[in-house]
């Protein structure tokens with residue numbers, strides 16, 4: 001199944017790589033917080049397929065940025081700074097990201113939110129594929145997720161100038177890791193990985209409670225079981241991969257949100 005999906009995406013990419021589809025820069029409806037930081041995870045609206053390719057062959061949303069020539073010439077300091085935020089379903093990634101945005105001026109990009117937006121976007125060719133994966137706790141092919149993330153990063157940089165990003169819920173498996181490194185590795189600077197540790201019981205209880213009103217198609221016992229299997233089998237090896245590079249800051253996420261944030265604060269204390 002996964003391979004079939006991969007082939008579909010690969011076929012789509014190869015079918016469109018030379019068609020000269022004109023790229024459109026994703027429209028960014030951003031909201032500023034009191035600290036001047038921005039949260040865009042629910043407001044990025046790609047105007048074209050995430051794979052639409054410009055005449056120059058660049059991915060939609062990237063053209064305006066790279067056409068200035070800044071992308072390839074940027075020094076390390078000017079590259080967007082990235083913090084990956086990982087943890088089990090319901091560990092509190094999104095909740096803590098909102099607080100980090102407020103206090104440390106990052107832009108929050110939730111991979112899950114971007115996928116859910118793409119799923120409901122009229123005309124998206126990937127809506128059904130995304131929904132099938134989300135409902136079954138499987139991971140969407142990286143070409144889709146990575147393009148949505150890259151578009152959002154570029155649109156945010158262009159519209160707000162902010163260059164500090166929390167990437168929430170990504171990379172979740174080997175395919176994500178390799179795809180990100182291939183597409184984005186040279187374009188960004190990874191600061192560290194923020195990892196929220198919480199018990200499975202707590203996480204499931206939180207998601208089920210949220211499921212009473214969230215409308216999320218994966219906040220139910222059956223999907224949660226699958227999400228947890230994927231988390232243990234596919235995502236934990238990614239955390240271990242970064243741990244081996246001493247890049248992981250682990251936060252105990254069992255306590256109440258404000259107490260958890262007290263620990264998060266320390267993790268961000270020494271970043272420029």
Ligand code: UP5
Pocket residue numbers: 087088089090091092093094095096111112113115133134135136137138139140141145168169170171172176206207209210218227253254255256257260
């Ligand atoms: N809550 C939060 N913190 C609390 C605390 N300290 N004490 C008590 N309650 C707390 O929180 C969840 C709930 O718990 C909320 O009601 C909150 O108020 C409460 P939240 O902050 O939303 O937790 P979070 O870790 O963000 O949980 P989420 O369910 O969003 O995590 P997932 O990682 O499962 O979801 P995501 O949206 O990232 O991904 C969904 C699916 O999309 C994946 O399963 C996958 O199918 C797909 N996906 C991909 O394929 N690729 C990607 O790169 C990303 C996603």
Ligand code: MG
Pocket residue numbers: 093094110112168169
């Ligand atoms: Mg979340």
